[in-house]
Amino acid sequence: MNLLLEWCWKEWRAQRGLLLAYLLLVFGCMMCGFLLAPGHFWYEDGNRAHVLGWFVGAGVIGVLAFAVPALVRGEFGAKDDQFVRRLPGALAPAYWGKLLFLLLCAAALPLLGLCTGELYLQATEHVWDDLFVVRGIEVVTAWPAILIGAASAMLLLPWVWALATWLPNGRMAIGATALLTVLLGLAAFGVVRNCPQIELTLGWQSWLWLVAPLGLVVAWVSWVRGRRGGGHLRSAKLGAGALAIGLLPPAGWLGSQAWEYHHPDLQALVNLGIDGLSPDLHFALGRGAHRLEWYGVPVRIDLQTGVGEQIGGINTHLGVEILRPFSLCPRGQQRYWHCSDYARDLHAVYDLTTGVRTEVQHDAARHRLELPADLQAHVVADLRATTPFRAPGNRPAWIADGTLFVEQADGSCSRTAWPEQAGYVRPAGHGIMVFSGAPVRLYDLTRRAFIVVPKIKASGGFAVQGIWLVESELPVRANQSHWHRFDPDREVLDPCPELANCSLLALLDDEEVLVLRHRPGFAEELFAYRPRDRKQTSLPPPPEFVAANVRWCFASFGSSGLARNPYGLRDPRGRLWVVWSPYGRQDPQMRCLAIDPATRTVQQVLVGDLDILAFPDEHSVLALEARRRIVRIDLATGDKTVLFPRTTP
Amino acid sequence: MNDVLKIDGLHCGYGRSKQVLRGLDLQVAPGKVTVLLGANGAGKSTLLRVLLGVLRPERGTVRIFGQDPLRAHRAVLQRIGYVPDVPDVYPWMQPRELFRFLRPQYPRWNDALCSELCARLSVPLRTKFKALSRGQGMKAMLVAALAVEPELLLLDEPFAGLDPLVREQVLQGVVEALRDGERTVLCATHELEIAARIADRVAVLHDGVIRKHGTLAEVLGEEEPRQVPQALHSMLAATCAAQVGS
Numbered sequence: 001m002n003l004l005l006e007w008c009w010k011e012w013r014a015q016r017g018l019l020l021a022y023l024l025l026v027f028g029c030m031m032c033g034f035l036l037a038p039g040h041f042w043y044e045d046g047n048r049a050h051v052l053g054w055f056v057g058a059g060v061i062g063v064l065a066f067a068v069p070a071l072v073r074g075e076f077g078a079k080d081d082q083f084v085r086r087l088p089g090a091l092a093p094a095y096w097g098k099l100l101f102l103l104l105c106a107a108a109l110p111l112l113g114l115c116t117g118e119l120y121l122q123a124t125e126h127v128w129d130d131l132f133v134v135r136g137i138e139v140v141t142a143w144p145a146i147l148i149g150a151a152s153a154m155l156l157l158p159w160v161w162a163l164a165t166w167l168p169n170g171r172m173a174i175g176a177t178a179l180l181t182v183l184l185g186l187a188a189f190g191v192v193r194n195c196p197q198i199e200l201t202l203g204w205q206s207w208l209w210l211v212a213p214l215g216l217v218v219a220w221v222s223w224v225r226g227r228r229g230g231g232h233l234r235s236a237k238l239g240a241g242a243l244a245i246g247l248l249p250p251a252g253w254l255g256s257q258a259w260e261y262h263h264p265d266l267q268a269l270v271n272l273g274i275d276g277l278s279p280d281l282h283f284a285l286g287r288g289a290h291r292l293e294w295y296g297v298p299v300r301i302d303l304q305t306g307v308g309e310q311i312g313g314i315n316t317h318l319g320v321e322i323l324r325p326f327s328l329c330p331r332g333q334q335r336y337w338h339c340s341d342y343a344r345d346l347h348a349v350y351d352l353t354t355g356v357r358t359e360v361q362h363d364a365a366r367h368r369l370e371l372p373a374d375l376q377a378h379v380v381a382d383l384r385a386t387t388p389f390r391a392p393g394n395r396p397a398w399i400a401d402g403t404l405f406v407e408q409a410d411g412s413c414s415r416t417a418w419p420e421q422a423g424y425v426r427p428a429g430h431g432i433m434v435f436s437g438a439p440v441r442l443y444d445l446t447r448r449a450f451i452v453v454p455k456i457k458a459s460g461g462f463a464v465q466g467i468w469l470v471e472s473e474l475p476v477r478a479n480q481s482h483w484h485r486f487d488p489d490r491e492v493l494d495p496c497p498e499l500a501n502c503s504l505l506a507l508l509d510d511e512e513v514l515v516l517r518h519r520p521g522f523a524e525e526l527f528a529y530r531p532r533d534r535k536q537t538s539l540p541p542p543p544e545f546v547a548a549n550v551r552w553c554f555a556s557f558g559s560s561g562l563a564r565n566p567y568g569l570r571d572p573r574g575r576l577w578v579v580w581s582p583y584g585r586q587d588p589q590m591r592c593l594a595i596d597p598a599t600r601t602v603q604q605v606l607v608g609d610l611d612i613l614a615f616p617d618e619h620s621v622l623a624l625e626a627r628r629r630i631v632r633i634d635l636a637t638g639d640k641t642v643l644f645p646r647t648t649p
Numbered sequence: 650m651n652d653v654l655k656i657d658g659l660h661c662g663y664g665r666s667k668q669v670l671r672g673l674d675l676q677v678a679p680g681k682v683t684v685l686l687g688a689n690g691a692g693k694s695t696l697l698r699v700l701l702g703v704l705r706p707e708r709g710t711v712r713i714f715g716q717d718p719l720r721a722h723r724a725v726l727q728r729i730g731y732v733p734d735v736p737d738v739y740p741w742m743q744p745r746e747l748f749r750f751l752r753p754q755y756p757r758w759n760d761a762l763c764s765e766l767c768a769r770l771s772v773p774l775r776t777k778f779k780a781l782s783r784g785q786g787m788k789a790m791l792v793a794a795l796a797v798e799p800e801l802l803l804l805d806e807p808f809a810g811l812d813p814l815v816r817e818q819v820l821q822g823v824v825e826a827l828r829d830g831e832r833t834v835l836c837a838t839h840e841l842e843i844a845a846r847i848a849d850r851v852a853v854l855h856d857g858v859i860r861k862h863g864t865l866a867e868v869l870g871e872e873e874p875r876q877v878p879q880a881l882h883s884m885l886a887a888t889c890a891a892q893v894g895s
Contacts, residue, residue: 002753010750014741079737086701086731087754089723229705229719 007097049131053144055117059109072170158215166236264290266308267645306646431463506568659709671857687854693837730799736786740779763796784815
């Protein structure tokens with residue numbers, strides 16, 4: 001103890017002149033500066049605490065820039081730092097004495113700054129009560145940025161000391177510390193940069209507690225072990241070794257987080273989304289992550305065995321678009337997928353059924369993939385089988401090689417030249433919306449021709465056997481839609497006030513549309529609408545639906561986005577399913593309603609946090625539950641069988 | 650009889666390109682004054698820095714009182730007094746502050762002896778080292794080295810660059826310290842006259858190794874003491890010339 005105090009005294013004796021001169025000079029200059037600076041700025045509400053913060057910050061700078069480097073530099077005399085190294089076993093007591101001095105300085109100088117700042121504010125008749133501000137019903141502390149910087153600098157004090165022992169004569173320690181901090185920060189940034197949003201879940205702040213103790217350990221090794229029989233190079237060698245060992249836990253932790261990010265446990269995925277299923281319902285193509293905030297990785301899931309297989313990284317995109325024009329609409333069940341990588345210009349066609357990936361060339365000029373002939377034939381066949389476009393009579397239509405194919409009632413195909421190779425398409429009842437630049441263009445599958453809507457600029461449309469319901473692009477009030485009825489044969493455009501605040505969900509049959517009316521403050525309303533004569537038929541919800549007081553919901557069919565067939569999500573019995581998703585409600589349960597087009601009855605069939613995926617048979621449904629697991633639900637009993645993951649996390 | 654100092658095959662240098670000691674062997678018996686002779690740059694100071702644990706040998710062993718000065722630094726160095734060629738203490742320090750600072754470092758520190766030596770050598774106690782003359786600084790360093798009552802005294806050219814009066818004072822201080830027959834001294838110098846006055850044994854260091862080592866009589870033959878400086882000079886010149894020739 002005696003030795004420790006002697007070394008602490010020695011530091012004080014060596015540095016007192018410099019520190020006192022610094023404090024007098026800096027505090028004096030700051031006082032003069034604040035007196036001369038525009039008072040209306042510095043003393044306005046929100047800035048007075050900054051004035052105090054600058055005084056505290058000046059104290060911290062004194063410790064950082066003068067006291068700490070001098071712990072090492074002050075040992076160098078006429079014959080380098082031989083004196084301290086030749087005293088009997090003095091390096092360890094010197095370390096502890098210097099540490100005591102450092103702690104005293106780190107406490108005293110900022111406190112002196114605080115007291116001086118307070119005295120200055122008192123003398124100029126100001127207070128720093130604006131450090132505390134009221135936000136809502138809370139009083140919070142608005143820490144000035146200089147104080148946050150000062151606190152960070154305090155964490156680095158041991159590192160300045162440690163790095164000073166690594167350098168000749170202990171010089172340039174602050175620059176070396178800054179450089180080391182930047183290097184370590186860049187290394188960490190390099191990891192985090194490849195893991196978007198990982199910083200939201202890292203909880204890295206807890207590692208800040210390691211910074212100062214690790215710095216002290218490195219300083220101890222560098223000084224006590226490194227200086228025994230060696231100079232700055234030996235200190236650097238041993239200190240760097242200690243630093244490397246000390247960095248192992250945080251580096252290992254960060255590495256494990258990054259590994260989990262890119263290689264999540266497939267049996268414990270959260271935020272699981274299903275993009276589609278193979279036509280035989282054997283495999284599902286999904287995307288999930290280890291944590292809710294992280295980007296997901298694509299996964300091929302075997303629904304029979306429950307085994308998942310990661311088929312790419314976070315930059316791998318699996319989309320429906322293979323042939324031009326690209327469809328904006330998922331097809332639900334689809335065998336071939338366009339697999340691309342955002343980070344690299346790689347394109348492939350992925351066969352979900354077999355898991356085979358075939359690399360293909362991407363013609364950037366024409367924005368299309370160059371497929372081998374045999375693969376092209378398979379893709380077209382898959383497109384035909386799973387196309388979302390429908391002509392009247394629920395006849396499939398698809399576009400390939402510049403030709404629009406429409407299946408006839410007898411199974412043959414009619415062919416029409418498709419003029420638009422660029423752009424994107426999506427189904428619109430018995431029509432197609434084409435997006436190749438504003439405004440949207442509407443293609444009528446009944447007439448096999450584009451239609452031109454007079455007078456208004458259409459933002460969308462929905463065709464029912466050649467009659468179009470066109471949505472105006474005119475500005476409207478929130479939650480309102482301006483629908484018009486347009487008959488291309490007669491070129492008559494009529495407004496449809498009866499469709500105000502309505503969304504068109506799907507074709508109920510070849511003549512009627514299922515419509516959802518939003519009624520602010522009331523339950524949404526479902527009804528069938530026949531464009532030909534504007535007839536509305538109410539579809540009252542089942543009693544249990546009403547009893548649950550379901551309000552503030554919106555309906556979507558296939559809430560996971562699958563099967564955007566204009567005829568909607570249909571079960572094998574032909575019923576149209578509508579999923580009511582909760583929105584801003586206390587009851588988070590989704591409700592699935594089945595509408596029988598023949599009897600016009602609405603039945604509540606399922607309740608739960610479900611995304612309907614497919615109907616394997618008449619008695620069961622595949623669904624994604626809570627975005628965590630794929631279940632098969634028995635419609636008769638409600639029993640659920642978890643298909644993925646098979647092991648509960 | 651156990652040697653106070655025993656060095657075997659010592660290699661030491663400053664980096665790979667500058668080897669200073671190349672397989673040095675040396676034994677120093679207790680109670681003897683050994684003068685380490687050598688030209689400038691021969692490695693005398695380097696050897697003393699190794700003995701103090703300031704430098705780490707690349708190869709070889711060093712035992713002082715039977716212990717490794719690097720591993721048992723405190724135990725070994727507490728029994729050693731050291732006078733550098735220039736004061737190596739903090740320039741802002743005063744001699745009285747230095748003595749106060751050293752007192753807890755050495756359990757055998759003798760305050761009375763320190764005061765006596767300061768008075769005898771007229772050491773200014775309240776002047777900072779940076780303001781002291783070289784002679785005054787060296788006297789203060791000699792006091793600091795002797796006040797620990799060392800069993801082994803290491804002197805690194807303490808008389809170099811001093812004016813004759815101060816040199817005589819410092820030399821007198823050393824001679825006084827040698828009256829205690831148990832004290833072992835290893836004095837590095839290239840001043841042959843001083844070597845002739847204090848040496849029991851002489852070790853000639855050249856090119857990183859000890860070329861000759863023994864009593865004055867063994868090293869010089871049968872020369873009379875009053876002719877020793879000249880004889881030492883001749884011997885040194887011959888040793889160096891022989892090495893250059895080989």
